[in-house]
Amino acid sequence: MGEGEVTEKGVGGEKKTVWVPKEAGWVEGSGLSYSSINAHSLDAGKDGLDLREWHEKSWISYLDCLDEKEADRFELPHRGGAY
Template sequence: MSTTSGYHGSCHCGNIKYQIRLTFPPSLTDIDPKAKTIRIYKCNCSTCHKMGYFHLRPISIPDDFILTSPSTIEELGEYRCREKKVGWYFCKNCGVRTFALGGEWEQVELDVQKWAGKQESGAAKLEKVWRSTKGIEITQEVDGKRVSKPVHYLSVNAVTLESGQEGAELKEWHEKGWVFYVDSKNRKEVMRFGEPHEGGMY
């Protein structure tokens, strides 16, 4: 039986705060990027390896992720590499990398408690938050040709989830075999469970 809950995450000092909705358990048979399941994985590319990044991808980027702090995107630290389409965001104060986004930001007002699935009586309490509802175009080489395609990408660094939240124990994810491994470094191996690819980490 699957359950969907809202989870809090932040950088170390708390300047960056986000919430993410996750449906557990993830599918262990369908880990395709378009699958209707959360994805928990580690990648062996140089970017993720150097950052020590632990990927946690929600089912729906527009519906399942909001940034509640800081009040402007410009307050976030941002690193872009390769084609510079994906922003790897970090806190300018404590340096913690919290999430990566390949998409456009928009600021909206919503009732965060209702969004998180917490039933509270009384009038809605609207807050300004950031989310991404639109993707970007990226260009990749496929069979020796440059091909453009639309992409909407969001990955939270799972180690920035607040500890003590039921279902968000990273040790438990490993023990249950939910973490899979991606070969983005050589692009030769298929995604797999159990063992990292060359240059990757457990």
């Protein structure tokens, strides 16, 4: 994970303390910067949050952390991975 900072942000009409990547060094769309999110920790039922869309647009990359034999991929999780 890259460098980040903890700050206060307005989330859903209330102030929350959140981690955000530092703007310095973050290059949107360059392929050099990314944010890693554990999708299992996201709150269900949020407006605009549809993990099917993320998968269909290849915004989710699956990592082979169990066997460590295959390259990262976008199509399907690796053995033992979550979809």
